[in-house]
Amino acid sequence: MRFFYFYNMKIEDLHKLYLAHGLVDTDTRKIRNNTIFFALKGENFNGNSFAGEAIAKGASYAVIDEEKYATSDKIILVENVLETLQQLANYHRNYLKLPVIALTGSNGKTTTKELINAVLSTKYKTTATIGNLNNHIGVPLTLLSMKRNTEIGIVEMGANHQKEIAFLSEIASPDYGYITNFGSAHLEGFGSLEGVVKGKSELYDFLKKHSKKVFVNPNDEKQVEITNCMDVIYFSKEVKFINANPLIELSYNNQEIKSNLIGKYNFTNIAAAITIGEYFNVSVEEIKNAIESYIPSNNRSQIIKTKSNKIILDAYNANPTSMKAAIESFEALNGEYKTIILGDMFELGEYSSEEHQKIVDLVESKNFDDVILVGENFYKTKTSSKKIKSFQDLSDYLKSNQIEDSTILVKGSRGMALERVVEFC
Structure with a gap:
């Protein structure tokens, strides 16, 4: 026999269960006791299929939206899991006042x-x-x-x-x-x-x-x-x-x-x-x-000292506005040998070529000692600076052309993962 809650469970009733247990999660790898698991869907996964695993790992309840996975009385069946999560969050926010x-x-x-x-x-x-x-x-x-x-x-x-x-x-x-x-x-x-x-x-x-x-x-x-x-x-x-x-x-x-x-x-x-x-x-x-x-972390405005260099690691993300600000701030540093390593900026659509060229033009108007541009978009720009298509090519270049006694700005979009540069500097 199967036991489960149907669509008519009210948000206030779900909220009472949440208050009694206190934890929510969407990832079975993080399940703890007293957790309510929300079975979200993505392009490459269906959280409903993990509901049983969540219960087995100690979840008190699992919220699903496909009836075939309602296999125990710890399963809560709703019309849409994501919308239910959002409604529960808003209800809880108003409850706390x-x-x-x-x-x-x-x-x-x-x-x-x-x-x-x-x-x-x-x-x-x-x-x-x-x-x-x-x-x-x-x-x-x-x-x-x-x-x-x-x-x-x-x-x-x-x-x-x-x-x-x-x-x-x-x-x-x-x-x-x-x-x-x-x-x-x-x-x-x-x-x-x-x-x-x-x-x-x-x-x-x-x-x-x-x-x-x-x-x-x-x-x-x-x-x-x-x-x-x-x-x-x-x-x-x-x-x-x-x-x-x-x-x-x-x-x-x-x-x-x-x-x-x-x-x-x-x-x-x-x-x-x-x-x-x-x-x-x-x-x-x-x-x-x-x-x-407060000490910044996670590749945001970090200063890292290696054996040979001082790295200003600002590689969590980048767009034209933040890139421009970082370059101008780096230029203002006093009297040091300066190297700048910039990675592609993403999600610019039809503006991508124009915005990457603007950054290149800005960099060339400065007086940096060494400039390295990384990524497909920067590779297409018109510049006399060093252009490298991929991170693998960059790592190979840095192994053969070691940077020493320099202050290095590293800036790029998250997808470039330029924090990996630290290993080679």
């Missing part, structure tokens, strides 16, 4: 999110997006990781096409929002820079509709213009840039803060975190300690 800060933008989302979390967690019990789990699955999982004792939620939202931020905003129902910037990222999906502005501003549209607050950089004229009829909290006037050579130093309320972040472009990310901390009454001393203690 805690303040939620949402952030999006073309560049710096994850670093800014980590800085905000570092600052706010000195005073509050926070729950923030882990890594960059910022899509239609990651946002629900972030919301469901928030517990009864969570005091502030911090949700990162990513998007590569219109209406995605609007959809994620409906799920997360944020009380506060921050957009890092509007840049030339995901042009293939958004269609143009204007499309990026429209897509990212869907967060503002939600907040305005629900009379919520936004944090805004007063030096970003476009964002000031878009938010002029909203409830705006501008960056603290007490935050002042000192220098970035290579690590950013700034002052806040007459306190000098020495960060572990490279590049002047990261100053805005720090200023946002300080402003949000100030709004939530975090003390100057706690803000200072949080910023100075």
Whole structure:
């Protein structure tokens, strides 16, 4: 005999089961006791077929949407697993009634999110997006990781096409929002820079509709213009840039803060975190300690010293805006032999050739000692710089042409995985 729940299980009933068990997951490899497994589908897998395995590994329940896999009374059959996960996350977020800060933008989302979390967690019990789990699955999982004792939620939202931020905003129902910037990222999906502005501003549209607050950089004229009829909290006037050579130093309320972040472009990310901390009454001393203690990881603005070189590893991702900022920041470093290794930028669609050539032209207008361009797109550009088609070719080149006594900027899109360069430098 088979026992299972049918379509008529209400979200509030599923939420009661969730509260009783406390964990959700979509990957059977991570199953723990008291987990509710959501059997999501992808292009190359069907999570329904793993429901039995999840139960065998200790999951309390498995949520599926194909009846043939409903083989025990621990199986919950729903019409659509993904939609159920999203509905449950929104229900849980409203159940907790805690303040939620949402952030999006073309560049710096994850670093800014980590800085905000570092600052706010000195005073509050926070729950923030882990890594960059910022899509239609990651946002629900972030919301469901928030517990009864969570005091502030911090949700990162990513998007590569219109209406995605609007959809994620409906799920997360944020009380506060921050957009890092509007840049030339995901042009293939958004269609143009204007499309990026429209897509990212869907967060503002939600907040305005629900009379919520936004944090805004007063030096970003476009964002000031878009938010002029909203409830705006501008960056603290007490935050002042000192220098970035290579690590950013700034002052806040007459306190000098020495960060572990490279590049002047990261100053805005720090200023946002300080402003949000100030709004939530975090003390100057706690803000200072949080910023100075934050050490970037995961190939974002990391400084790595090898036997022969100092590497500025910023290879988590890249788009024309972030690439330009990294190059200009690297140029500003004082008196060192400088090598720059750039990898292809992805998701640029019809703009790809133009944007890669612009980066090449920018690099050639500088005075770097050595330039290496890696990838099919950079290989097609017109340049006198060294061009290499693949990472394998790059590794072969570096083995035969070792770089020594140099400061090296490594920047490229995630698909290029240029962090592997460290092994050869």
